[in-house]
Amino acid sequence: MNRKPDRPLSDDELHALVDGQGPLDDLAALQMRLADDPDAQARLAQWQRQRDALQRLHAQVLSEAVPANLLQAAQAGNAVRTSSNHWWRYGGMAAGVVMAFGAGWLANANWQKVGGREATAPSMASAQPEREFVRQAVLAHAVYAPEIRHPVEVSAQEQKHLVQWLSKRLDKPLKVPDLTAQGFDLVGGRLLPGEAGARAQFMFQDATGQRVTLYLGTMESVAAGVSGKETRFRFESQAAIPSFYWVDQGFGYALAGQLPRASLMQLAQEIYRQL
């Protein structure tokens, strides 16, 4: 069968083949054109060999124990915190470090043991309150969001009373965010126990019945002097319930719900904007 040979492959196309980058359809098409291009075939083989060799290079380093000085460097933020009581002066960096590294790193490893003491780095102790907060937010979501008859204690129909009641119990004037622009209506709220004081849960629902809960309360690990500017969003996904949490002026907030991360983040940002 006489077929007009395809044009030779460009460098960029060869790279894509060697590295397996790009849509599979494109790669398959490139493979077909490769059959007509012996020069490209030779180069591909060479580059593939290079790549394989580099994949193996220094592989033993990956299984070496991490040197202590590097571990310390990774936890430098915590050192700053424990060495001085006024950690908030460092722009909340230490707490931010703890939240990201503690929560991010340890969340993958030992989430189940969050109640007990874990024999790892000191960062564990300081990450504890944040992780515990999120854990409880997620638990509260898992317990109450599926409820059909009693999802909340006080419904949205008594919103004013709801807000007054929870503000009194949490000892902080609360504001319920308005998420109707995002398609979420308030279902209501409830009071929940917490370490440093009572906590509140607000539940929202969209037209499809999808629910998100906003869990909030005082964070006992945070000193009263924290500036309101120190806020970071942190994404967690525990027990398949994604959540975003942040700390603002000594208060923790966790938004949980079975939503795509981007949607959840949008809601979280909107809430943060309003509160």
Add this chain to the structure above:
Amino acid sequence: MVAQIPSLRRYARALTGDVWAADDLVQDTLERACSKWRLWLVGTNLRAWLFSVMHNLFVNQMRQSAGGGQAAMLDIDDLADDLSAPASNPDQALDLQRCLLRLPPEQREVLLLVSMEDMSYAEIAKVTGVPMGTVMSRLSRARARFQSLLDAPARVLADPPIDHAAPTRAVTTLHRLK
């Protein structure tokens, strides 16, 4: 972040060709990452961000050190000791590392990020702060040059490396060791 340390160490080792310089670079990277913590946007790729911090530090190092290249050459001995692990044929790994060091740093980076770290071209563009077109052309040059270095090992030892200020004396010493 601690989970990223082993692959950072390995990449740094291939990038600098020197056990100690590599770990120094990793340490600087981690410390910098901690202090620049707020520049990392939650939800973006932590790994890519750490590599971009390392990239910036590495670029600064290259710019500052005139004698940096020399250190890399003189530590070939250290490298030989380090490769007593059976992970791969020691001679091969030594050659591979030597050839890597003879690539210009920006080509070395891209080659390693693609091959060793399996990073996407788009991510590499972000990490190294250049357009994707630049990444691809560096990759082409890197692979072509790397291949010619691998194909001619005798010539590698004879010629002085491109980006190092190593005197001929050091190169002759290498001959004798081999």
